[in-house]
Amino acid sequence: MSRLLVTACTAALLIAAGPALAQSIGTGAGPTAQNIGGFADSPAIPAPTAATYPGTIRYEADITDLDHRVISVKQTIPARPGPLTLLYPKYLPGNHADSGPIQLLAGVVITASGQPVEWRRDAADPYAFHLDVPAGASEIEVSLQWLTQADNANWRVVMTPSIVNLEWEKAILYPAGYVSTGIMVEASVKLPAGWNYGTALTTVSHENDVARFEPVDLYTLVDSPMFAGANYRRIDIDPSGDDVHLNIVSDEPGNIAPTAEQLGLYENLVTQTDRLFGARHFDHYEFLVALTDQLGGIGLEHHRSSENTVAPDFFTNWGRSAGNRALLPHEYAHSWNGKYRRPADELTANYNVPTENSLLWVYEGQTEYWGDVLSARSGLHTLEQTRITLASRAAFYQNQPGRAWRNLQDTNNHNLLGYRVPGQWGSWMRGTSDYYDEAALIWLDADTLIRERTNDRKSLDDFARAMFGSGIEGSDGVWVPNGYTFADVVAALNGVTEYDWATFLRTRLDATGPEAEAPLDGIERAGYRLIYVDAPSAEEKAMNGGWGSDFQYSLGFSLQGPNNRIGGIRWGGPVYAAGIGAGWDLIAVGDKAATPEVLRTAVTDAKGDTAPIRLTLKSGSRIRTLDLMWTEGLRYPRLERIEGTPDRLADILAPLRR
Template sequence: MPRSVTHKVFWRRGLAAPCAVALIGALTGAVPAQAAPTAPTLLPLPPAIPAPVNQAWPGVLQLEVDASDLDHRVQQVRLTVPVKRPGERLTLLYPRWLPGTHSASGDVNQLAGLIVRAGGKTLAWERDTVDAHAFHVDVPAGVKQLQLEYQHLSPVNRSNGRVAVSPAIVGVQWNQVMLYPAGHYASAIQVQARLKLPAGWQQGSALRGLDGKPTQPGTDGWVRYAPASLETLVDSPVFAGRHFKRLELDEPGTPNPVALNMVADEAEQLEATPEQVQAHRDLVTQAHKLFGARHFRQYDFLFAQSREFGGIGLEHQESSENGVRPGYFKDWDKRQGSRELLPHEFVHSWNGKFRRPADLWTPQYNLPMRNSLLWLYEGQTQFWGHVLAARSGLSTPEQSRDRLANTIAWLDARAGRLWRNLQDTTNEGTMGARGRGKDWGDWQRGADYYDEATLIWLDADTLIREKTAERQSMDDFARAFFGTPHASAADGAVQPLTYRFDDIVATLNTVAPNDWAAFLRQRLDRTGTGAPLDGLARSGWKLVWRETESKFARGSGGGGDDAERSQDLSWSLGVRVAADGKLDAVAWDSPAFKAGLAPGMQIVAVQMASYKPERLAAAITANKDGKQPVALLVKQGELYRQVSIDWRGGLRYPALERIAGTPDRLGSLYAPRP
């Protein structure tokens, strides 16, 4: 190649000199030496947050929370922090990993307006560049305490999070309004809290007043609590309301008593019949008979009925947060859906709070939790919550069977079990997925360890009964595993007692010898079709299909209007349809899925007539002979299209039916203990 042509190639392309040399080498056959590429330099991370040690923080933190601003739903916070070592850097943490949520659910974005002062001067603070929940303050020499002011901005609408402040109800979770010093166990930090409520309001909490008794606001609107460890404070939220009622669920003088603290949008929603009150008292009685000990000094159900205050079910050792739609008492005979909530959260005082998985327990709220044993923590709690609802009369045996049938049918059709085992679903919290919607939930799976583990423990219960000629059952496991207090403690101990997989297996073997490790691992680790239903058959019942919904399904809304319920066609077309025709869910690989339907689409018409639930149900029934496929007009965004689904199985709803000639072990499980 002529030299002039070569240079034209170099400079017309804008090649730098090294590139020119490389090209010359390629043309001539010479290979020049290559210099090592220059890589960016990795900067060192900031100093690590101090690891917690079990040493007392000097002094008592003073926390004041003004929750009286209902208009803006802003809680004003003042916090006084005694200083450990003046002249050094202090790190304050906003709780991130929260017990009961099994995830990093603490939202530091809800903290705003942070000002730090000492000796009348404002101090600069710095957020950690790696852990956004950590704040650093350089403490001047001679300073004995810091004064902090900031706000907790409770969500105003549901799109920004759970609404915890409404015109009639306020919920205070202390972790949301708290900064605490790093480097110490939460149990080693003492806090004295005060809470201001709107005029005339009352409150319920496991926290006690300075006299050790349940307390209410003074004439100035402030509730003053006795000093408590940060661990106890965070584990003792508050429900307060314009309309409030407290019911004692134990006889006067009962040690470690239980009470129901109720708030609601309207005062009439707090009115319960004597029979309804007795069912809640029987819940406490049956739980005590099951576990044999109370690992709390006192226990306070916090219970809200509201359309605006966010729904919740969150466990604590000496209380629980429970929020449902209105109608819990008023629609008692029509709606059973929410009546396993209180039993579930109550069981958690034993299972999850007192007995806690060793890999889930952490000494404070900014260390990651691990959730490998949630199939016992949540799964067996779901099982006992279901059973105690039946034993106490919160649910009838028929309602309990209806609920179980729906659970079994839902799990048996769960497409995601083909690729994802139950053990892996315990990672939902650490994946950051829990609480977020999933378009293809049955394929992706979610927190299935709740309900599927219910079937595992039903399987274990019936197997124990069979092996021991009905002399032993899971009741014996519950008393042995959850009912035994610490060796050196009496009833009322609140210190957690941790456990591992081998502890579960060992206790099961004391009840009925078996290869329980293999039993559990096979059910936790397998993939493939079908839910674990051996326990159902051994209980004397089987799953069948009917053309009408069960009473449970019709009343499963937990309060509210019938019009708000979805039309559930999960076991026929494979869809769940909202009142306006929008598809809430489409089952993976179902007839609707194969026809091209997806969540978020809207059914506009059925058989060329406007959508109505009864019209769609009639169309499904009419195609049993295959002569008139279900014709839908659906809308997706601004586009419309017609869809035809040739489903010939008619309407299908699950139910349980007795297996003739077998013992009714399910009936024995549901029967109240004398």
Template sequence: MVTYRIEIADAHAHLFAVTVTVPQPAAEQQVSLPAWIPGSYLVREFARHLSGMSARQGDRDVPLQQIDKATWVARCTGRAALTLTYKVYAFDSSVRAAYLDAQRAFFNGTGVFVRVHGREAEPQRMELKGLPKGWKAATALPSVKVDARGQGTYEAADYDELVDHPVELGDFWRGEFKAAGVPHEFVVAGALPDFDGERLLADARRICETVIAFWHGKKKTFLKRYVFLLNAVDDGYGGLEHRASTALIAARRDLPQRSRRDAKDLSDGYVTLLGLISHEYFHTWNVKRLRPSEFTRYDYTQENYTELLWFFEGFTSYYDDLLLLRAGLIDEPRYLKLVAKTLSGVLGMPGRHVQSVAQASFDAWVKYYRADENTPNSTISYYTKGSLVALALDLTLRHEGRGSLDDVMRLLWERSGGGPVGEGDIAAALAEVGGRSYEKELQAWVHGTDDPPWRLQLARAAVEWGQQAPTVAQRLGLRVSESALTGIKVTHVLRAGAGEAAGLAAGDEVLGVDGWRVRRLDELPRLLPERGAMQLLVSRDQRLRTLTLSLPPAPEAGAVSLTLAGADKTPPAAMALRRAWLTT
């Protein structure tokens, strides 16, 4: 079988050495490195980090030609094994690529293992050798023969499986638990000394058991083993799902601390981390197995388009926090606070009237991962609005009394056998559970730019909608960074707002108003107690400009707040709907 040996060539230079052995190669054997990694929809050009490739058969050099940005041809003679060697520069600390220094290493196969054309469906072997003293290896890739540190041989059924198992290397913390009888492992690199690993394991177990029960009830799950790989950093957040593992990154300060053992003491940062764990674990079902029909087979050389990320990412985003509630890790007010934050973010995006979530999914390759100053005006997130489409469909189904979105998800799983689905399958499952067609809602909320009637739907579930007073930035249609030391810098100018009308642009520094130096936008109303027009002094590209800005009356445009309606003023049906929604 094709064998990949990966070693540390030079930790200080951040270089891996990779040796690929191809038995019985083709006469013109092509190999290529993927251009992207499934789950992160951007062409990342991993080949830019590969260098020094050479080829041999026995003691004979083999002519090697690069034919495009990421593809090479080895012109072989006879059937003797082809050996390729190359280096990979690894200094990307995200969850998507590869990283190596003297303290830690991490890699995804898409960034380090070339694909041997014509041999992708065959078993593939990975060999880990020569780990530094004190280092260990962690991965969900099935092992064949490894030592206590994880050095040795691993085997995958095919190339897709090989590159779908990230590997963590270093002197990390490791803990284990079982959820629904399935062994789970949690690996944490870079944590502070007061990190409470036992708390993290206990909370992760509750999440995993809740997710497994969501999909399978009391039936046995297909999972055999699962591994969480968490890299704790000074400042960072993110995750990437894989078939039997996930790679996570989080700020050290957001991990649980032994000095704060109170079960009710959950910081916002730790709740965010738990939501990330829930999100990526839910993906084990929704996107890794139940997945867009366009992803039946990945094309690693180019973009793989789908309009369904509103479902696979958005619906996963809906369930990640909801399942924290059902697992008993947060209470109902905390959950509603998270929903309100999402609502506020979506309602504050003018781009939701420009781009549908289906279009946002298709355009992910050029827009979602390349946000700029105009992003809020031209796009919408298929994560956030997708999650609110899920909320709207769930509350609609429950109000109509025929079922719930939970039932839809499980029906899709059963009907597809945990495999690829298209939008027609989703629409059919909604219709079967709800007893009617939901095409009108899908056209308006998914393919159109209409807002679902969230306020009405939440009221039917005994949840009261409130609106906080808008900030000055919201009244002006601006997003800014500001502090007493650095002053005010405009980052985004929202469409049709007062800031745009005045001529403000992203990058402008706001220096003063009517002769007064200002360092925070909230100072503006104090300077203009009786009138709304002001002369704004700004700096753009080191040139001073004076702009006339009108501070509009405060509209009802502040952040959304959601609260539980009391039973004394709520119909019993609404209370029953809320209980069912939040608990089952």
């Protein structure tokens, strides 16, 4: 396939697109003292315009302070005398929220010609810094530190003794009043001695442990993070060229040991994704993969790369990694859905203009669907493993009481209510996972409906090509993003087969109460039904973390940790009805000390019996004894084949041959 390689012309291409991009995404400013009433000492924060910022910012990061876990940055910013406002990124791409960790920014010192320049934080918006560039100055220097954290309690770990995950937006200030494509940055990184790295940026030089990169606009810089490490390997996995790579870092060098068979599966992933979308909207793509239990967990999409953490033995204990193998396919599919094409209300002018998330059920939900499909088509998952994932997802939503009050559309706002804030009552609150997983069920519903209506001549694959891939003429190799709306989604579906797609989608997105049944029609149309069994298979245990402590669909909770903490309590379930909330540990089942196995045996023995299951629980100094009446035994979800119907699920998951 022909591809327009966008390397040295990248900056010119995106800057040229800046005015059109700004018009299509809006240029609204964030809150200021004036527009919320008060704080006379804070000037207005300039709204982003399509103008190009004069000059190129020099950005120098030092990631060598591994002992203190501190990343130090020096920026040289061209500047004219007079007022200037610098912004710290607030709304982070892929987070869909105002999650910029400004609390970890410290040591902000600004100078001009070696003399201090006073700065003052905006009184209403703490992400803005106001200053006056002195007369005669042509640039300012900004120094700062990103105080990364030693544990994942509040922010994820990004520095370990052998790995650093450098995300530029976490340690940068940029001039207000400009779109992100209109600000040029020339970046360099000082690395620990002997380290190497992966990034989508183009390296100009790597000498004396300093890597220097080709200048890019701020948008591209933020979209091109780095994984650096003492143990590093870059592997070509592009069967049709040399444009897609695994960049692997690891806590231990021996873990970077993918087999030829494993690498073949990732080559299959690249091939199957090419066949699905029909075009590539990048010049090259870099999977950044950390094999670690020390770095914080992440799966984050970028246009030409992705950040991914997996278990240290991901390759060396391949059988144990099955449940996490859909991560890279999901993030790769985001290059098409989420980066090249993304909801128009998320195409903000810069990182301090509020995002809206009305279409996350497409951005994340359909990508979740394609992640599962591509995992199967590439061989990373077997058909049975994919059916297990689907059964687990279907059972969760079939048993979700929160559907009574909160519709799926509203869960798209969850990140804006508090970035992925966990709650004690997830089954009642609903949240982030819903616009991924429930939406994936909706897209299975749409796929099977298209296949049924067209006698299996067309499918959601045709929608993917039209919406995200080769259906966009002249897009092969071009990676300037463009937005889509709900109307665009409906039009693309109608382009595959005429149907009342707007009603189809809105019914599933907006329903609450008795009308809000889990969207399981696609499973039946695919040739299966959801059932429950009393004993999971070995494959089901492997895919679902053992399932040995999961009693969600029987007693309505899970056992967590060595103290058998009662967690994940299902709202309205048996243990909830007995008055149990958060903070209780199970200490005995009948007259036996509690273990998951003892509880499983008790639930099994009580099946069809009239005797209650006696549980003894402890919370602090309190002890409670419960007699639970549950006679249906253990229940684990499974998909059962509906005989005499087309196995459309097998068709969906079969590798594409063209």
